[in-house]
Amino acid sequence: MKxxxxxxxxxxxxxxxxxLRPASAVEPISLGLAIAGAAASALTxxxxxxxxxxxxxxxxxxxxxxxxxxxxxxxxxxxxxxQHLVNxxxxxAVKGFLNNTNAKKPLALSLHGWTGTGKNFVSKIIxxxxxxxxxxxxxxxxxxxxxxxPHAHSINLYKDQLQSWIRGNVxxxxxxxxxxxxxxxxxxxxxxxxxxxxxxxxxxxxxxYRQAIFIxxxxxxxxxxxEVALDFWRNGRAREDIQLTDMQNALSVxxxxxxxxxxxxxxxxxxxxxxxxxxxxPLEYKHVKMxxxxxxxxxxxxxxxxxxxxIADEMTYFPREERIYSDKGCKTVDAKLDxxxxx
Numbered sequence: 636m637k638x639x640x641x642x643x644x645x646x647x648x649x650x651x652x653x654x655l656r657p658a659s660a661v662e663p664i665s666l667g668l669a670i671a672g673a674a675a676s677a678l679t680x681x682x683x684x685x686x687x688x689x690x691x692x693x694x695x696x697x698x699x700x701x702x703x704x705x706x707x708x709x710x711x712x713x714x715x716x717x718q719h720l721v722n723x724x725x726x727x728a729v730k731g732f733l734n735n736t737n738a739k740k741p742l743a744l745s746l747h748g749w750t751g752t753g754k755n756f757v758s759k760i761i762x763x764x765x766x767x768x769x770x771x772x773x774x775x776x777x778x779x780x781x782x783x784x785p786h787a788h789s790i791n792l793y794k795d796q797l798q799s800w801i802r803g804n805v806x807x808x809x810x811x812x813x814x815x816x817x818x819x820x821x822x823x824x825x826x827x828x829x830x831x832x833x834x835x836x837x838x839x840x841x842x843x844y845r846q847a848i849f850i851x852x853x854x855x856x857x858x859x860x861x862e863v864a865l866d867f868w869r870n871g872r873a874r875e876d877i878q879l880t881d882m883q884n885a886l887s888v889x890x891x892x893x894x895x896x897x898x899x900x901x902x903x904x905x906x907x908x909x910x911x912x913x914x915x916x917p918l919e920y921k922h923v924k925m926x927x928x929x930x931x932x933x934x935x936x937x938x939x940x941x942x943x944x945x946i947a948d949e950m951t952y953f954p955r956e957e958r959i960y961s962d963k964g965c966k967t968v969d970a971k972l973d974x975x976x977x978x
Contacts, residue, residue: 693766693767693768693773693774695808695809695810696808696809696810701734703729703733703764704730704733707725707729707730707760707761707764708730710760710763710764711726711757711760714756714929715756715757715760716918716922716925716926716965717874717918717919717921717922717925718752718753718757718915718916719875719877720877720878720879720913720914720916721746721757721913721915723879724879724911724913725744725757725761725913728742728744728911729742729744729761729764729848732848733765738845738846739845740833740834740835740844740845740908741832741833741844741845741847741848741849742848742849742910743833743849743850743903743908743910744848744849744850744909744911744913745818745850745851745890745898745909745911745912745913746758746852747853747854747855747856747857747860747886747890747913747914747915748854748856748857748860748915748916748917749854749857749860749861749915749917749962749964750963750966751918751961751963751964751965751966751967752915752964753915753964753965754852754853754915755816755852758850761848761850762775762814765810765812765848766812772812774804774807774808774811774812775811776800776804776811776812776813777814777816778797778813778814778815778816779816780815780816780817780818780820780821780897781817784821784822784825787822790822790825793822793825793828794825794828797825797828797829798829798832801829801832801844801847802832802839802840802842805832805842805843805844805847806842809844809845809847810846810847810848811847811848812847812848812850813850814852815850815897817852818852818853818896818898819853819855819893819895819896819897820897821897822897823894823896823899823900823901825897826851826897826901826903827901827902827903829849829903830902830903830908832844832847833849833903833908834906834908851898853890853896853897853898855889855893855896855898856890856893856912857917858889859882859885859889860882860886860914860915860916860917861917861960863877863881863882863885864877864916864917864960865954865959868957868959874916877916879914882914883914886914887909890904890912891904917959917960918960918964918965919959919960920950920952920959920961922961923947923964923968924943924944926965926968927943927946927965927968927971927972928943930968930969930972931972931976934972934976936976942976945975946971949971950962951963
């Protein structure tokens with residue numbers, strides 16, 4: 636196979652030579668025939684080997700599901716700090732879904748927690764695990780509530796547009812990924828318009844949505860998550876002992892009853908169409924230092940422990956008395972590094 640791919644690449648390169656040369660250049664007849672034959676062979680190779688075609692152009696279902704799951708696990712292990720529940724739940728949910736050849740419904744994950752705890756970061760990692768271009772993939776679609784759905788009086792229009800957008804993109808690629816950011820700022824009732832696409836239908840107007848992935852990001856429920864985390868800390872129990880069962884039900888109820896959330900009394904929750912409510916715990920001082928260290932190293936600089944500690948100390952923490960959790964998580968780390976390092 637390696638030999639065949641090499642031959643095809645060479646043929647393609649040879650076939651493209653005339654296109655790269657000035658128009659006045661004239662090739663000998665013998666070379667012209669060789670080029671024609673090479674081009675024909677290359678075209679045949681493209682038709683016969685779709686994987687080779689996808690080497691040059693992005694394709695739907697580009698990564699093998701097992702490779703995608705392995706990439707997801709590796710990135711979360713290396714880059715996500717202080718979120719043992721997220722790591723465990725997201726990997727199991729996404730891996731199981733990708734490897735399920737007969738899913739009954741699309742995968743729906745709702746990520747909850749304070750700003751800077753990693754919600755956007757995890758959605759980015761999921762996108763990168765499924766598609767090489769990650770968030771830049773034409774099969775990954777992001778919606779930001781305050782940007783794409785700003786006006787309450789236009790909800791009916793937004794509903795129609797959203798349904799058309801999802802229907803059109805899933806028709807093109809069954810493994811489309813949709814990310815809804817700022818769900819806590821979305822107008823109530825709008826997200827219910829996508830309920831049919833998340834339900835247990837085999838086909839809707841001839842289209843199956845069972846391979847699609849929907850991810851919702853929200854600050855709603857962060858208070859409940861912090862309440863559980865603080866309770867563990869004050870009782871001398873390890874953060875890593877917190878289980879999903881300790882907060883999942885309370886989190887879903889909290890989000891459902893939050894009038895300031897796009898999920899307020901949502902049929903997606905009422906009909907149990909959200910597969911997992913994933914809690915992002917507030918980050919502690921040690922986790923902030925981990926974020927700073929990784930960011931410094933990613934920029935190619937040696938870690939200065941004094942600067943690292945100084946940046947972590949400048950962050951603000953809550954509750955006021957205990958000062959356990961960073962109120963911005965790791966969100967402002969990048970900007971603070973710009974101040975201390977002459978990049």
